[in-house]
Amino acid sequence: MNRDSVRAVLPELALLVVLLAAPVLLPPLGFSHDLLSRALNWALFGLGLDILFGLAGLLSFGQAAFYGAGGFVAAYLLVSGLVHSVWLAFLIGTLAAGLFGLAVGWLAVRRIGIYFAMITLAFGQMAYFIQNSPLSDFTGGENGIAGVPVPVIGFGAWAVRITAGVPMYALLAATFFLGFVLARRIVHSPVGLILKAIKENTARVAMLGHDVPAYKLAAFTIAALYAGLAGAMLGSFQSYMPPDAFALETSGQLVVQTIVGGVGTLVGPLVGAALWLWLRDNLQLIPGFGSLWKLILGLAFIGLVMGLRRGICGEILHRWRQRGEAARLHAAKARTEAIEAGRLHAPEVPAEVALPMPRPAVDGRSAHAEIALEAQGLARHYGGLKAVDGVSFQVRRRSIHAVIGPNGAGKSTLFKMLSDEVSPSAGSVLLFGERLTGAGVTEATQRGVVKSNQLNQLFLNLTVRENLRVAALARARGRFRLDLLAPAGARADVEAQVETLLDILDLGMRAETRVGVLAYGEKRRLEIGMALATSPNVLLLDEPLAGMSPAERVATCALIRRIGRSCTILLVEHDLDAVFDLAERITVLSEGRLLADGPADIVRRDPAVQKAYLGAAPDEAVDEGSATRGAMHEPA
């Protein structure tokens, strides 16, 4: 084993040492074996929440539903005698909780943020009431289920009952360890990377071609499976399945423990649970102080959320990493300042780097189609406002085609309909002769129509490499794939794609830099690069030059021309010099209507275009460049 592979499993090794040492070293400090076992059970439960909230950013207040479901299914099966093997009951309980999670998640992931928290809380309460009343014949209602047996290892004479104390600790520690290893694999898998990106900017992930609701549902179900296993083990470990497993307080306690310990660290739930239980067990012993322990914990929790949001483990890890990376971050920021002060040369497009190849067209017929994209009578009305009103035009394959028009002409709305972000009030979009409208923005990207945005939509807390990787993975993996155990950076085709793009975008030096610290021009290039990383057949560029310095404009124009050799490009741009320089054909919009459409030099001479768009006689058109540039920052 070399040093790198040891480093990669360092967290696992550290956890293993802690789990082995804890039952020996901690009992004198007030951590009994029973307390440690309970903390491990909560920690296993919390691993799921950490994946759901820490990784995907979905805060659930209803995890008790799955904890209880796993627990009561397993306990009922064992006590009723339907299942004799405790291990089998654990498995069935876990799967039942996962199924329940799939159903609740299907409803809950439709909504985000505030709504998600409210809905999960409400479904958690629903589960509580179902256990308490309608199903009380099976679950014992308020009494719970007593006499749940403990698991047995081995057969016949060698059978060992895993009783409370050290054996139960060992079982829970082993289970938590495996759960932790699995969770870390998930965090570092493509699914983990996509979930991280969803937390940063959900809309962009969908635009890149990933099926966002499906990934969220996957995270929700994984969290429910963890909760179910923890619940199933709870009954066996206490030989009693309590109805409070379903209680609102259980979900709340889990959230508080995870936040206190440090969300997104995977060990946070363990530290938080140990602290909570230790405070409860030890502060209660102090006379006159007993009832105050939760009040103190609540105050500490408020302080933590206000000031130290990363939690205990999160802060420690953050400080640790910061120490190592302070120099690198400083260098990255210095470079950003140099670029923004114009002290560095504008990026150069390398002369010959192979561009990522567009996907083969859908079938043989369309491979030879001369028209890549076609708008047929596209219209979008907002109440009485006709943003786009019956626009038809064709974009030829492998051409650079521009859409121009004054502000408010409907260009951005048109673009949103072309990428199916906005559904048209009338008309449709054809991609290589097949109807695209109605497929949705994710499917449009999967079929090869991708948009780069007027306003950057990047994942600011991920590195440049990770940003490009998220985009490239969409092409390589399709809408949805559950490769939970594969490392995210292990696909050779995706990594080659990312390397090529880093070269083309001149961001090679910035590959491991967090996107948040990049210079503005670099972010603009990355925005285009993200769309390019999905290997589009048709690339829609919405004001690619917006806000760039003159030198950056020249470089970006060169880049666009390079891309245009292998890919159809449609662009909206206010810089008319650049447009006439780049585009072979131009479509002119005015007040939502098509004004002109044709080869660039013919459109340039069209008097109607000059009158409506340039708003003046030809000899006054010289002033136009500055006028449009001034208007550029208005939202189109």
Next chain:
Amino acid sequence: MPSTAVLLSQAFNGLALGSLLALVSSGLTIILGTLGVLNFAHGALFAVGAYTAFVMMQATHSFVLALLGGCAIMLIIGFAMERLIIRHFYARPDEDQILVTYGIGMVLVEGLRSWFGGNSQRVPVPSWGTGATKLGFLVYPTYRLQLIGIIAGLLVGLYLVLYRTSVGLVVRAGIENAGMVGILGIDVRRTFLFVFAVGIVAVGLAGMLYAPVVAVTPDMGASFMVQSFVVIVLGGLGSFPGAIVGGLIAGEIISLTSAFNSAYSEVMLYGLMALVLVARPQGLFGTEGRV
């Protein structure tokens, strides 16, 4: 099939519970709509309201004075919460707001528990509300009828503030687009402080008015909070009419279902919520595209 009398009395119970839920939810919804903060301490504040009624009743022996004093206390709590904590969270993610209000709720509930103990307290029914009233063939507790009337009056008052005053106009504009209100040069911070305090007084009043009907415990607000979340999902985010209609629907569903089989009364409510989520995710009065 239960008798007509049972159904009718349950319908009245539903009205009482529903109007109470409407008051709790309208406090929640104007805070959510204007400030964008989901107040997870709402249930705890309901309990705080009930305990202020308990303390003020013991001090003054007058329910009206208890309500007035209770409102003053809730107003102070609302101002303090907004100034000291909530204000620092407007620019932070939704999840942080939820976490910090959950923490506040925890502290309030545990504070009540350590102050008054975990045992339940009783608040007497006001002298003018004792006994029962004959309504045709139904005899119904007088105070519950008065409760419906008082809450209806309070909701009308809140409606008048929201729809007939200039402050209300700013609040409703804030629900539509808080950023725009700020751009127009209106001091949003003062409006936010006002709205938060009004929302807290609303839920506190609900707790005070409900105190004579139930046992007052530190945890009494939790179930009301969850039910008011369901009301908001039913009625639509930030919608004042949605909170009232949603509250009444929720109250009737719980009460009427328990006339048939009390085991299912709560489950039916969540079933309806699931149905609304599938069929009309923005809620009955909500507009598409918000959250």
